[in-house]
Amino acid sequence: MTSQIDRMGNTPSADQIRRAPKVLLHDHLDGGLRPGTVVDLARETVPHGHGGAGGAPAVQLPETDPDKLGVWFREAADSGSLERYLETFSHTVGVMQTRDALVRVAAECAEDLAADGVVYAEVRYAPEQHLNGGLSLEEVVEAVNEGFREGERLARANGRRIRVGALLTAMRHAARSLEIAELANRYRDLGVVGFDIAGAEAGYPPTRHLDAFEYLKRENNHFTIHAGEAFGLPSIWQALQWCGADRLGHGVRIIDDIQVHEDGTVKLGRLASYVRDKRIPLELCPSSNLQTGAAASYAEHPIGLLRRLHFRATVNTDNRLMSGTSMSREFEHLVEAFGYTLDDMQWFSVNAMKSAFIPFDERLAMINDVIKPGYAELKSEWLFQQTASTSGSTPEEG
Ligand SMILES: [Zn+2]
Secondary structure: OHHHHHHHOOOOOHHHHHHOOEEEEEEEHHHOOOHHHHHHHHHHHOOOOOOOOOOOOOOOOOOOOHHHHHHHHHHHHHOOOHHHHHHHHHHHHHOOOOHHHHHHHHHHHHHHHHHOOEEEEEEEEOHHHOOOOOOOHHHHHHHHHHHHHHHHHHHHHOOOOOEEEEEEEEEOOOOOHHHHHHHHHHOOOOOEEEEEEEOOOOOOOHHHHHHHHHHHHHOOOOEEEEEOOOOOHHHHHHHHHHOOOOEEEEOHHHHHHEEEOOOOOEEEOHHHHHHHHOOOOEEEOHHHHHHHOOOOOOOOOOHHHHHHOOOOEEEOOEOHHHHOOOHHHHHHHHHHHHOOOHHHHHHHHHHHHHOOOOOHHHHHHHHHHHHHHHHHHHHHHHHHHHHHHHOOOOOOOO
16 A cells, blocks of 8 residues: 555645645736636727727727637737737736726636635736826725735635735836836835836846836845746846846746756756755746747746756746636646646745745745645545555545
8 A cells, every 4th residue: 555655646636736725926917817807898998989988998809709818818828929929918908907997807816816726826917007097006006905805805705715915017128117116115015015027038137127126125125027038047147146136037047057967967057056055936937938938848847857956946827818827727737747746736835935025924824824734634635545445445536
């Protein structure tokens, strides 16, 4: 019996993956809408009769059937065309221009994550992209916060538990990063837990936004930077050594500084060593990387090597709608590609919780009161099933 358990490892089923407590650090609010909600909200932006309906410009969708629209989002993101990829966000951002729309999208985000077994999430968005309907930056932040609180309440009413913190993103091609950093600081005890910078890496190095990062450091605040997704080591080096990022958004190209020799030995360059030694969290997003071509398949994704080398690796969704994914689905792919067990899932989840931007005591409480007991329960359930099936008292499930 023992040998069978050892051989099989505690490989989780799809149902156990969903029920396992998961922690998400890299998820875009405008990349995770329900297709049906995009359709509903787009309808509201189309002017009725004369005069039109409220501030935001009308959004014309390529499909109005929610299922077809969901497929359209995935295909456009898969197409390899940057134009089509960016078009997907013009539709989601386009319908997120009123207070009611932002509250709804944020509430549904929290609900969907909770239903997927996520117990803690940091969800990011760029307030400057939600001003076309006449909202101020503060009104955008307050609407999203209200939505997250509502989603947390609805999840609790359904017997689930989730906590969601917001990260405010500044766009790297724009010039509002200091203003957004100040906004993040103003709302730091009111639902915003940190700051991020996103957008095309090429041509827009993070050092353009040094004033924002220096401001946040002087305020003892936290930030992550999208770096090392497509652009490689210089981008990671700048994010860490010039800007002082606490975490790396993606950071997957750190693999370029790691040599794997034929005999299996591994040599880390200075930057990769620094990232591992300093326990810099990597917000890895496997499915998103496959779509942008940063990795060829799940099995070849650098997360396998980075986990083996004990980098502070975490698993994330990036854009759930565009990638047709969820935290559970990301783990399903990784379990299949690398044979990960419940122990591996726990390792990733504890890693992510340690790397969250909320205070240390609250992170520790999440790890000890929610994550570890959750996995302990799943593991004992797994062991019970194995024991029962080997002693023949219950039918094999295969
Ligand atoms: Zn991202």
